[in-house]
Amino acid sequence: VWSLLLCGLSIALPAFVRADVCKVISMPNETTSVDGPFAFNCTYPPLTSGEVNITWYKNSSRIPISKHSESRIHQDQTWILFLPFALEDTGIYQCVIEGRNSCHRIHLNLSVHKKYWCNGSRNGLLNLSEEYKQILHVGDDGSLTCHLIFPESCVFDLIKWYKDCEEIKGERFTPLRAMLTVNNVSVEDGGNYACKARLKHMGKTYTVLNGITVNTTERTGYGGNIPKIIYPKNNSIEVLPGSTLIVDCKIIDMRDNTNLRCWKVRNTLVNDYYNESGRVREGIEDPVRFREHISYTVNITFLEVKMEDYDLPFMCHAGVSTAYIILKLPVPDFRAYLIGGLLALTVVAVSVVWLYNVFKIDVVLWYRSAFYSPETMEDGKLYDAYVLYPKPHQESQSHAVDTLVLKILPEVLERQCGYKLFIFGRDEFPGQAVADVIYENTRLCRRLIVILVPESPGFGLLKNMSEEQIAVYNALIQDGIKVILIELGKIDNYTAMPESIQYIRQKHG
Template identity: 70%
Template structure:
């Protein structure tokens, strides 16, 4: 049903019409000051137009009856009225199912001019046109019952206005509008033709502003009649133009148009609102991606979690790093692991780390210590350097294998991979480390490893803290919440005033 029925402004179109469309329809037109309801009783009558051969007569109704005046030139009108977005072309005329051709017949837009009408011209006429809308083309037709008479209504003196038809036009405030007045008059008539408003010529009424003007009159001629067109142009439609009739006069004949504001375009409002919301959403996503780390850290410090940790973990991270022989041991690696890492993450931020060689007891089996303590950690911090390519991590296979087995296979622990120096080629690294780099990426140490105190608010440590678990404080010890305030981002000079769920 929806594919056949279309609404456009105050029109409802049935493409095509069926018997089931009979019924009562209600049109509701609302504006700021009024609401009009119009009921239309539609009755669908079956017609039997000519077939492809056009050999049979049309079963015409009398809904459109027109008259030709004998021995006069007169035009028949094909009433095919559609909204402006529908274009009519390829108009053809038929009489008694045969296409009309000959010098006495002139087709002009939706009119058929019959020259020197005779009794033979009475009968059943049909007009057919192609209706174009977007990508769709439909063939439409209408029927006319034509009689002839000796009486000539014009007497040569009464013109006929075919448009406007005392109708209203919807037009936007501030837009430009041109309306044609189409007049059919006898050739010998000298009737004046003009547009008026408030019984005053528009040229006089708008003599100062020249905002509304009457156009130059145009016409075409036949043997008996002239077809005139005189337009009225609104350079800018203003609110004062709404509701007033603008009248086209042709002798004693007159017809008017009334300008109305268009009905609200809810579709435009909906699209505009959707685009605005989409723009806000994209902006929020971009801001979050740029300041994601700062936002998450700010959220953690502004809304610290309270309560006892329920995952039964003891340590926040297990630190895995290359164990080199004493004579080959890297001073920078030892400084980072044994001095700087504990100073920042433990002392400033309150995290608890497990470092093999520092937190285990002498005499314990190394494999058991690694296996037991890795299960008590929430993160695995893995530090690699240039020496790792040679034999660093590979020399201590037990710690690496046990730690990675628990982290990647058994517990699905998140791994934080730190490069002490930029490593361009991971070809000689174990497959497990290649996998970690591909999945989690790396954090590269920046700066020199010195005895100077490091700040948890530098870019490198913010990245590390972002990947660390959120710090949870027991609610029964509020004093402990104040012990690590130096790691909070609420004291930063550049605060991010947004809250997002942390990872």
């Protein structure tokens, strides 16, 4: 029984405690606006530099995101695309990168905020994304960038620029695709800007709206414009010890600038600081060239996060511009452990109940053989059961009843299990009156076993038994003695039985 129980648990529990073979890569949160298109590209060198298979999932679902281009949410090569993003899409998405000998899982936490466009009740562009902060230098010619990061299947046109709810016009401002050039920047050019673009995909059109907070600064002694670090934002990242982590430093700089872009820790280049172990490395710089500026991406890769990395600022440097990240231990999610524990307990309970129902007789017999005490119970009873059985007229039925009562029951209940039976026709003394035998011995028994046999039509059950036996049997029902009915063959019609037997059958089965 214990072997069967352990076997059942070993089959049922793995579905709930199966370990994920993929390494988890923590990613920063992404915030997008409701009712607007959104895209995220799952490409992280060197993980995606070779032949890999990339699949997107939502939350902990095992069903991949659809790759059908007509779906509102679908995977476009390495991208996940929302056309548009809805409030119910908020959650954690997983990008699984599977190579020949590796598997990485990137968690992307998407949250939503509401973008308010200018209308009669609002005086400005409120609650637009604060991610895009750009700087214009007074007295210089500068440019603003509308970040339209989408896959190649998305085509943009009709890009318009606004400042403080009014479309930008004038000789000093020149829209050029995703850029807005500003000549002879003045202090008044700072403020809230927005770029509005029309996106076309599979014959449908959508509107992308990005807000940009522009600050103006005086020209410094530094040669050239100051680089702009889009990310990180001096923020913290929650990551588990032992995980693989990749963080991108996104920088925008002018084409003519020769600023150094790198990651440092404790004022030392990360490649030098971790020279011996190579556990933390700076990635290869990935530039994207535009007409007047270049967008750089320089990542830092933690092959294995250790406790010594926590609460330590990792600085991204771009010329005189700096920004840092700090690794933090994630807050434990006790709900997952609680749900997993409850599911495991439920599986164990269901398995035990199922196994007991199937093998309960074996369990009882094992318990009896292990813990049964042969000592007589102090209840004044001499017998464990009184066996009451009929004497059928048919020879075949009579032989079957005698075999059961006089051979099988004594062999099993008395010799093997240690019970003591009183069998009428075997244990009474010669010459005793039937009524006296039944009356005296039934009072000395703890149970009453009644043998029932299927009868031919017109042959009533127990009709050949004495009136004293039936009277005592009816009295036993009132005295509350436990009655066990045994059918020797299937009985189709119970209506011919005495009402007392029908009552016992209905009550106890």
